[in-house]
Amino acid sequence: MSTRSSRRKVIKNDDAQEEEEEQQVFMFNGQSYSTYQEMVEAKRQRNRDVLVSSGLLEAKAAMDNAAMEQKRAAASSRGLKRAAKVPSAPLPRRKSSRLSGEKAPGIYIENESAGKFEIAGGSYMVEPEKPEFYNRRINDGSDLTVAEAVEHTGSKWVKDNTVANAEYFMKTALQDIVEDMPIISPKKKKGSPTSVAKGPAGGASYGITGKDLQSNIDSLSVDDETYVAKVVPDRIYGLACHPSPNKLVVCAGDKKGHLGIWNVDQYAANDSSKCTTDGVHLFKTNGGAISSLAWNASGTSLLSSSYDGSVRLFDVNKQVFEEVFATYDTDDQYKDKLGYGTDDGYNSWIQSMLIDQRYESGKCFFLSTSEGGVMHIDLRSKGKVTFNQVLSERKINTVSLHPNGHTMATAGLSAMVQTWDVRKIQSNSKTSTKPPKAIAWQHTGRSVNSAYFSPSGKHLLTTTQSNKLELLENAHESSGLMKQAKTSIRHDNQTGRWLSTFMANWHPGTFSNRELFVVGSMKKPRCIEIFDDKGELLREIQGDALTAVASRCCFHPNSSKLIIVGGNSSGRVTVAR
DNA sequence: CTATCGGTTAGAGGT
DNA sequence: ACCTCTCCACCGATAG
DSSP states (O other), X not given: OOOOOEEEEEOSOSXXXXXXXXXXXEEETTEEESSHHHHHHHHHHHHHHHHHHHTHHHHHHHHHHHHHHSOOOOOXXXXXOOOOOOOOOOOOOOOOTXXXXXXXXXXXXXXXXXXXXXXXXXXXXXXXXXXXXXXXXXXXXXXXXXXXXXXXXXXXXXXXXXXXXXXXIIIIIHHHHHHTSOOOOOOOOSSSOOSOOOOSSSSOBOSOOHHHHHHHHHHOOOOSGGGEEEOSSSOEEEEEEOOOSSOOEEEEEETTSEEXXXXXXXXXXXXXXXXXXXXXEEEEOOSSOEEEEEEOTTSSEEEEEETXXXXXXXXXXXXXXXXXXXXXXXXGGGTTSTTTTOOOSTTOOEEEEEEOTTSTTSOEEEEEETTSEEEEEEOSSSOEEEEEEEOOSSOEEEXXXXXXXXXXXXXXXXXXXXXXXXXXXXXXTTTOSSOOOOSEEEEOSSOEEEEEEOTTSSEEEEEETTTEEEEEETGGGOOEEOOOOSEEEEOOOOOTTTSOOOOOEEOSSBXXXXXXXXXXXXXXXXXXXXXXXXXXXEEEEOOTTOOSOOOEEEEOSSOSSOOEEEEOTTSEEEEEO
């Protein structure tokens, strides 16, 4: 349909000279109108009709109603609470130096880009603000006591009893929890490890099967606000449960380097009137986002890796956060550091960490970097970098080790999933004779958030930016281009820039040959999804207490009942049990 | 090839 | 009820 009006000049009388008067006719939709205004009115009426007939008005009304109905529930107030604001004295009125006649020193901005600028002119030079420690780390790398780690969180979070509460929990309560743990780990064989040690989490089979498993899954709920607490101030990157089968202690690491530890059942165990913390204890252990958090199998040490390039280890017996690894550039002053020469520049950081389960101590781990590097660190004796190799041109998001103990999967921004033989990776990119070669690979079109081997090793589970969850069968046996995944689940993984990316995560045990994984979801109402290794959606857990997207989720590794924890973008942790 | 931009996305906290 | 802040997540396009 034409919406253009046509304008015609009609000459009424050719002969009459003074009859040169123009008479205009305004055409619209085949109708003629004698005045412009009438034509416009007709056009407006047409537009109104189109709007009404399109149904958009009804649709809008329906949406408005729906929006009214599902009003956002208020976020849980359990957990961290800010110290009350102290009203500050009004600042003295600023005096203009220009008005008071002071002369500028004749400086000007020489070069400005990306938020940085150089000041030139005169003798006045402004030194760019230098961070106090390498890569804005929390300190020079020395040990951090529990009290210091609490104090680093700042006055906003530290109240009268905060330090004492945290010290009591870390020293007494946590030690009790560790001592209370049954000894599950089998004796370790001497010599070079051939398979992943069956720690409490390592692929142990659980008694729950068939109907019991389903009813266990069905019983999971997030209805009560006691299931939610603010554990860290900012967005959650790393999430981990303490491996104790009897107690629920959840740890979360946030964007700013905070570590929050939530003793979930403190209320049940203690007289609630005495609890001022809701069981939440906050520390700051790293200077940048905590990219990964993990407990060793025996629950004695907690490792945190950070964007600031450091890895800290909290040992329950030593009661300090020890910097066990940190990246440094090739400046001579760092020559003696373990991480000498592992920092590739200003936009290089540790993207993920994986505890190497072949060694029970938890003293060996893999690190992946934003520059596509993978390192293996071994702290058992003096501390060494077993290897440090560039495996990708772009950031590597996750590293996963197959239970066979030698097939490693990497995934990241290069839009590829790749497998490698760790036994064949030489120690250093610079000195090795040949660069490492992938055993197998698959192209995913877009970046891969994560790729994890299932506890049995049968499946490699990927979460991708092309909105898929995929299960690759026996990926450790393929070479060359991998076969397309048999199971591919459509899943909205567009979390945008304010939420942590989704990373579908396995339960570390098996359920008589059945395996489970958990993943967050953008669906409304908000929910957490559980799938099995066939790709079947077993449950969407939703409830009144789950009001925000749980972008990082994991299972409790050892509880005989299923427990899921999820972390959201405001530092809150939700427990489904 | 590198840097930068705009678009997308969700939630809390303050007024 | 609105407005503001988040600012290395990632994609695709564009400029230099």
